[in-house]
Amino acid sequence: MSLDYILTLITFSNIFAILSLSLNILIGYAGQVSLGHAAFFGIGAYTSAILAAKFGVGYWWTLLASILISGAVGLLLGLPSLRVKHDFLVLATIGINFVVVSVFKYIEFFGGPYGIVGIPMAKIFGKDLSTPGFSLYTTIWLVAVILFDMYLNKVYVRYGFEAVKENEKAAESIGVSVPLFKIYAFTISGALAGLAGNLWTYQMGMVFPDDFSFGVSVSILTMLVLGGMGTTSGPILGAYTLTFLPEALRFIQDYRMLLYGLIIVLVMMYQPSGLLGKGGILRKIFKR
Amino acid sequence: MQDIVNALVLGSIYVLISVGLTLVYGILKILHIAHAGIYTLGAFLGLTLYHFTGNFWISLFISVFLTGIAGIGVYRYFYKKVLEESRIVPLVISIGLFIVMQDLYRLIWGPYRQPFAVDFGMNNIRIGGVVITQHQVMILVITAISLVAVYMIMNHTKLGLAMRACAEDMAIAGTLGVDVEKTISVAFFIGSALAALAGILVGVYENNVYPTMGEVPSYKSFVVIVLGGFGSLYGAVLAGFILAFAETLLVAWKGFVLPRDAIAFLVMITVLMIKPEGLFRRATR
Numbered sequence: 001m002s003l004d005y006i007l008t009l010i011t012f013s014n015i016f017a018i019l020s021l022s023l024n025i026l027i028g029y030a031g032q033v034s035l036g037h038a039a040f041f042g043i044g045a046y047t048s049a050i051l052a053a054k055f056g057v058g059y060w061w062t063l064l065a066s067i068l069i070s071g072a073v074g075l076l077l078g079l080p081s082l083r084v085k086h087d088f089l090v091l092a093t094i095g096i097n098f099v100v101v102s103v104f105k106y107i108e109f110f111g112g113p114y115g116i117v118g119i120p121m122a123k124i125f126g127k128d129l130s131t132p133g134f135s136l137y138t139t140i141w142l143v144a145v146i147l148f149d150m151y152l153n154k155v156y157v158r159y160g161f162e163a164v165k166e167n168e169k170a171a172e173s174i175g176v177s178v179p180l181f182k183i184y185a186f187t188i189s190g191a192l193a194g195l196a197g198n199l200w201t202y203q204m205g206m207v208f209p210d211d212f213s214f215g216v217s218v219s220i221l222t223m224l225v226l227g228g229m230g231t232t233s234g235p236i237l238g239a240y241t242l243t244f245l246p247e248a249l250r251f252i253q254d255y256r257m258l259l260y261g262l263i264i265v266l267v268m269m270y271q272p273s274g275l276l277g278k279g280g281i282l283r284k285i286f287k288r
Numbered sequence: 289m290q291d292i293v294n295a296l297v298l299g300s301i302y303v304l305i306s307v308g309l310t311l312v313y314g315i316l317k318i319l320h321i322a323h324a325g326i327y328t329l330g331a332f333l334g335l336t337l338y339h340f341t342g343n344f345w346i347s348l349f350i351s352v353f354l355t356g357i358a359g360i361g362v363y364r365y366f367y368k369k370v371l372e373e374s375r376i377v378p379l380v381i382s383i384g385l386f387i388v389m390q391d392l393y394r395l396i397w398g399p400y401r402q403p404f405a406v407d408f409g410m411n412n413i414r415i416g417g418v419v420i421t422q423h424q425v426m427i428l429v430i431t432a433i434s435l436v437a438v439y440m441i442m443n444h445t446k447l448g449l450a451m452r453a454c455a456e457d458m459a460i461a462g463t464l465g466v467d468v469e470k471t472i473s474v475a476f477f478i479g480s481a482l483a484a485l486a487g488i489l490v491g492v493y494e495n496n497v498y499p500t501m502g503e504v505p506s507y508k509s510f511v512v513i514v515l516g517g518f519g520s521l522y523g524a525v526l527a528g529f530i531l532a533f534a535e536t537l538l539v540a541w542k543g544f545v546l547p548r549d550a551i552a553f554l555v556m557i558t559v560l561m562i563k564p565e566g567l568f569r570r571a572t573r
Contacts, residue, residue: 033376080557084564087319090379091514092560094507095553102550214507218383225380254395261387268381269366272373 007135011203013243014138015196018145020224020235022192025149027221028230029158030185031165032081036093037220039077039100040190042212044070044197046104049116049207059122059202066198067191074190078183097214104209115208122202129202138199142236145192149232152188161185226267228274228283237276289418291536297424297493299532300431304486305505306512306524307438308479314455314519315475317375318367321382323483323509324502325389326362330355330484331491331501332397335404344406352484359480360473386506393499401498404491423493430489434482435525441478442521451475455519504549511556515567527567531555 023037044066051057051065080092104110122129122137129137152158160181163171168178201207223242228234245263249256267275275282305327312320333354337347366385370377410422442448450471453461462468486505491497512531516523531552538551559567 027376033379080561084560086375087317087518088514088560088564090319091510092557094510095557095560098507098553099550099557102547106547106550221376222380222383225376229376255391258388258391258395261384261391264384265366265381265388268377268384269369272370272377 004131007131008203009243009247011131011135011138011199013240014135014142015199015203016220016223016243017142017236017239018196018199019193019220020227020239021145021149021232022189022196023220023224024229024231024235025152025161025192026185026189027224028235029152029161029165030181031161032182032185033086033090034093034189035090035214035217035221036077036095036097036100037189037193038212038214038216039093039097040070040074040193041197041200041216041220042100042104042207042209043073043190044194045201045207045212046110046116046197047194048198048201049119050110052119052201053116059124062201063195063198066194066201068194070194070197071187071191074186074188074193075183077190078186081182081186082179094214094217097212097217101209101213104212110209111207113209115206115211117206119201119205119207121205134203138203141195141199145195146232146236148192153232157181157184222264224274226264226274228277228280231274231276234274234276237282238274289416291540292533293418293420293424295532295536296529297427298536299529300427301486301490301493302508302512302532303525303528304431304434304482304489305509306516306528307435307521308482308486309509310513310516310519310521310524311451311475311479313513314521315451315458315472316363316367316371316378318378319382319510320367321379321506322362322385322389323479324506325386326355326359326480327483327487327505328393328499328502329358329389329487330480331404331487331497332393333484334488335402335491335497336397338404338406344408348485348488351488352481355484355487356477356481359476359483362480363472363476386502390499390502397497397499399499401496403495404488404497405495406492427489427493430485434485438478438482438521447471447474508549508552511552514556515559517567523567530567 019037019041022040023034026032026034026037047066047069048062051062052059057065077096081089084092105113110116122134124137160171160176161184163174163176164178164181172178200211204211219242223238224235225238226242227236227238246256246260249259252259271277271280274280277283305323309320309323312318312323330351333351334347337350338344341347362385366381367378370381408422408426410425412422413420413425442451450461450466451474453464453466454468454471454475458468461471487501490501512528513519513524515527515531516525534555535548535551539548
């Protein structure tokens with residue numbers, strides 16, 4: 001593996017770490033299980049791609065637009081969560097994912113099945129970012145998101161999320177506004193996924209509808225659950241492990257997906273709270 | 289008119305898959321994504337046995353039976369161990385299992401589409417301008433027979449009563465002397481057998497069996513059980529046909545640009561917004 005390749009993998013890991021951290025806010029903190037996270041990711045990516053490739057908008061503006069639009073869509077799509085709960089919410093979010101992808105695929109404005117190509121490199125402070133620069137840049141964003149996550153853990157909002165997650169009726173009865181906190185969770189989560197989308201667009205230089213399919217939502221969720229829901233370190237570990245694992249398994253080529261699936265199943269059976277979650281092996285090792 | 293026949297056939301397939309899924313969901317409340325992997329297993333076993341024995345019906349029965357056993361295995365060795373955990377754990381296990389299954393099939397049977405040509409020795413039926421092929425007739429007949437069988441089991445046998453009791457409340461059913469373990473296994477057996485049946489019928493109908501054939505049913509069947517009101521068998525049957533008709537009609541209507549799968553989900557989201565409990569949920573629970 002060349003250095004450039006490893007740096008590219010780090011970039012992907014960072015992007016997916018941001019995604020699973022953002023999903024963690026929704027699932028781990030607020031208890032709203034979503035299997036359509038790739039939809040927000042895709043909306044962020046397409047926003048940047050369209051602005052950059054079709055309208056020649058500069059990098060910082062596309063970044064801002066991605067975060068704002070994904071956040072706004074998160075707010076909008078958070079509204080169904082006020083109506084539907086539990087497994088219904090899971091399925092509604094799967095549905096949203098499929099609908100968003102088919103909108104990308106079948107509506108001319110979004111480039112159709114061939115996606116949007118020809119996105120210029122990110123220009124930051126007058127310089128084009130190459131592979132090492134961009135992986136450093138995404139690392140900075142990951143650190144920022146981690147800091148934000150730690151901040152979130154210290155403020156009132158986190159307790160609101162916890163209350164909503166544990167028992168909605170009890171939360172309502174002590175004056176915690178359940179709809180408000182659900183909308184918060186969806187908005188924050190959507191905005192962070194939009195950030196990840198922006199990073200993805202500039203890393204790839206092009207976007208395709210299938211980059212944001214249901215399968216991607218599943219991978220994000222798997223990263224989160226594998227690492228440990230409700231923790232800050234878990235999602236990052238999950239994202240790095242599952243991005244590097246297929247590469248590390250390259251020597252067994254043909255059995256890659258099989259092993260990948262098996263690892264997911266086994267970890268879940270014997271470490272149901274995730275590797276860094278409550279009672280997880282890694283957590284015990286680090287605590288010692 | 290031709291559209292109606294096609295919708296009925298499509299609906300039958302949806303119903304076969306979803307009824308099995310509903311049985312499992314009704315009792316364990318697990319989003320059993322790997323059900324679609326079971327469906328593919330049924331199709332592959334059916335195809336292999338058909339090549340081996342040359343008799344469609346024998347291979348159908350053996351394959352359905354073996355797949356049912358495999359379904360029990362999925363419960364015994366995987367879901368059973370994590371029932372106490374948060375609901376997302378079995379969901380992720382199920383997704384992992386589905387990935388493993390699809391890859392196993394690819395390794396065993398190869399990645400290519402394989403033909404599954406069966407001739408039932410009947411002519412196409414023509415009524416007016418409408419043509420019903422022999423395969424369509426078979427699908428309709430087999431679905432009808434299976435549904436009647438499931439109805440009889442659920443409503444007129446002790447096992448059916450036990451299954452309904454477990455779906456209502458597993459702990460109480462257990463204290464009242466229901467063998468919960470056995471009942472869940474039976475539910476998995478029947479559910480998986482129905483999935484295998486659907487897999488074989490789709491394989492024959494489309495003359496195509498391949499490792500990823502479960503991808504579309506894996507989420508489509510959930511649309512059906514959502515519309516049907518999660519765990520309601522009658523609901524699943526009605527919803528399967530309603531979805532098939534809605535899709536067929538909207539696809540036939542040229543002004544609609546989005547594909548079939550998006551339609552299914554749009555229908556589902558709309559229904560969830562208007563009636564969050566599904567179309568046919570009983571008022572209780």
